[in-house]
Amino acid sequence: MTARVMPYVLCAAMVVVVTAIAVPAAMAAAPAPAGPSLTLSLGTGEPGQMSVAIQILLLLTLLSLAPALLIMVTSFTRIVVVLAFLRQAMGTQQAPPNQVLISLALFLTLFVMAPVWQRINTEALQPYLAQQMTQSAALDRAAEPLRQFMFKQVREKDLMLFVELSKTPAPKDPSGIPTQVLIPSFMISELRTAFQIGFVIYLPFLIIDLVVASILMSMGMMMVPPIIVALPFKLILFVLADGWYLIVGSLVKSFA
Secondary structure, X not given: OHHHHHHHHHXXXXXXXXXXXXXXXXXXXXXXXXXXXXXXXXXOOOOOOXXXXXXXXXXXXXXXXXXXXXXXXXXXXXXXXXXXXXXXXXXOOOOOOHHHHHHHHHHHHHHXXXXXXXHHHHHHHHHHHOOOOOHHHHHHHHHHHHHHHHHHHOOXXXXXXXXXXXXXXXXXXXXXXXXXXXXXXXXXXXHHHHHHHHHHHHHHHHHHHHHHHHHHHHOOOOOOOHHHHHXXXXXXXXXXXXXXXXXXXXXXXXXX
């Protein structure tokens, strides 16, 4: 029995050996199949230029940061804070709602910043789209109108504070102040101005509250909230004084 099986075992061993030798040789001789390829281009080959993919990525990043940029370098901060103070002084709770106040502040910001946007479009965006300047030159040119606007509104005291905190040498002229120092200085200056305007807005409404509270106390109506009784008088005073005209006009003129 063993003698009969042995030839089959030897044949099987020979097949295994031949296969082990032939298959790798055939695989080495056969051409490799073409696999997927990925090409990444970071530029166009020209100095100062980026590929379209990188430009799209930067544009999406800029759009995600647009709300913060709108608050940091424009008149939006002062306007929205003043409108919030006005609503609190009148005691109208959620009227006008937040959406209305934000929308009004946004469009007032666009109105105030219109000359700056026009300069950016004329001096930076259009020349860049016409391929007359590189990205870095266009960014520098676009930042200049914003810097000039912020320099007109910032207080020198706030500016010097952040110059000292950044431990940079005192600049001889405004062009030597870095933008990362100018932006926070501009923001706290805007907050200070907004609080000053808010204080002036609060005074007439505070007087109405005091008068109504005194009358209620003298009448023995101590359980009646003075805010509820004073609200109609505040509203009629604001309407008769044409309050929206005064507030919006003062805000816009404060940036002149």
